[in-house]
Amino acid sequence: MADERSVVELTVNGRPYRVEVSPRWSLADVLRHRLGLTGTHVGCEQGVCGACTVWLDGEPVRSCLLFAVQAAGHEITTVEGITPAEGLSPLQEAFHRHHALQCGYCTPGMLLTAEALLRRNPAPDEATVREALTGNLCRCTGYQFIVDAVLSMRPSGGED
Amino acid sequence: MKPVAFDYVAATTVEEAVNALREPGAKVLAGGQSLVPLMNFRLSRPSRLVDINGVASMAHIEVRERELILGALVRHQQLVEDPEIRRSLPVLSRAAQHIGHWAIRTRGTLGGSVAHADPAAELPALLVALGATIAVVGPEGTRELTAEAFFEGFYTTALAPSELVTQVKLPLPQGAVGFKEVVRRPGDFALAGAYVERLGSGGAVTWFGFGDRPRRFSVREWPSDPEDRRHVWVELVRNVPVEERDQYKYELAVAVAEESYRDAGGEE
Structure with a gap:
């Protein structure tokens, strides 16, 4: 089977890109190796760990289970897209304040999942936060500090 | 952990998809949440993927x-x-x-x-x-x-x-349908699960998570006593063959069917 390339046009973090890809390349690999957006991490490549979570038209998806050719014509958002040019976003500040990361490998996926949740539901209860984050594995924190950080974003706040 | 090379066809109509699927070794790509992990492991090596997301x-x-x-x-x-x-x-x-x-x-x-x-x-x-x-x-x-x-x-x-x-x-079911499953972690596939439909005094139970496919059994009349119902579950579930190592799932199946029965009745 010839590994033929084709050109796809996609929008990443609001910026249009034209990129030559092989159909077998995952979106995660194309983001990292072709577009230089290394904020998206690749953990398990089987859809389990959630480190590669990005948004496809605003919805969280696994970028290791989506081929880059499939993203043609769609809007992709990565962790770079929810990070201000200077400093940190309010959610990133909350992660910092609550020690919601140690090695940082899962953090981009955690941030994108949590940010997507908060945009849909600005005041989620703890069970809702935990349910949303079940698809993102973290081997450092034991999750409690991540949950605390997300809960602190509610208008009523959370425990600091 | 990368799939083998394949030929990619993005279909926009059912006819296009069916035509593209005539190629031997072609497979449908829908959500890809089961297929792509299998491809990443190279357990599945389709020569062509027919992407139907645009249909x-x-x-x-x-x-x-x-x-x-x-x-x-x-x-x-x-x-x-x-x-x-x-x-x-x-x-x-x-x-x-x-x-x-x-x-x-x-x-x-x-x-x-x-x-x-x-x-x-x-x-x-x-x-x-x-x-x-x-x-x-x-x-x-x-x-x-x-x-x-x-x-x-x-x-x-x-x-x-x-x-x-x-x-x-x-x-749309005429009776009330309950649902329960047993998983090790949220989001995992079920070790055992059951849907129970209660319609009048009878109904049906459908088990999944053990055996080779979901199995449905009609029940003419549910006993009102939980112990008698337990006998019904035990009798029925024995009709689902399971491998030696999955024998314990019979116990899970009986428990989960009773929970699903109660769920259908709005009981805790």
Whole structure:
């Protein structure tokens, strides 16, 4: 089977890109190796760990289970897209304040999942936060500090 | 952990998809949440992927008086969130909430789950429980199969290689349908699960998560005493053959059926 390339046009973090890809390349690999957006991490490549979570038209998806050719014509958002040019976003500040990361490998996926949740539901209860984050594995924190950080974003706040 | 090279075809109509599927070694790419991990492990090596995500005519949700009609491309998260589905068939929304995780449900499709036929999956079992019909289109035309006839065994269906699942028709149940499953971690496939329908004094139980496919059993009359009901579960579940190492699942199946029965009755 010839590994033929084709050109796809996609929008990443609001910026249009034209990129030559092989159909077998995952979106995660194309983001990292072709577009230089290394904020998206690749953990398990089987859809389990959630480190590669990005948004496809605003919805969280696994970028290791989506081929880059499939993203043609769609809007992709990565962790770079929810990070201000200077400093940190309010959610990133909350992660910092609550020690919601140690090695940082899962953090981009955690941030994108949590940010997507908060945009849909600005005041989620703890069970809702935990349910949303079940698809993102973290081997450092034991999750409690991540949950605390997300809960602190509610208008009523959370425990600091 | 990278798939082998394949030829990629993005179909925009059912006809295009079916034509592209005539190529030997071709496979349908719907949500990709089961297929792509298998490809990443190289357990699956299709020579061609026919991407049906752009087939607009397969994404419909239609609630009728007695049935719910769903296109094969309806995503699991739509089953969870769609207000019409939640109102007309709440057990479908509840069961779909247990599929994988949020980022899996936003991509995973009803048709993909049906065609993949994992015996531990929630949706194929619900289709069997409700007596759904599955519409498939191939080079010979369209045919409709009952869920019972469609699911043949472990990851095995009546689907021919160049056929495509296009739509599912779910009759709205007359009785109350309960749902319970046992999982090690939220989002995992079920070790054992059951749908129980209570209609008048009888109904049916459909088990999944053990054996080679979902199995449905009618019950003419539920005993009112829980101990007598336990005997019913024990008798029925023995009709589902399981491997030696899965013998413990009979116990789980009995427990989960009773919980599902109570769920259908609105009891805790």
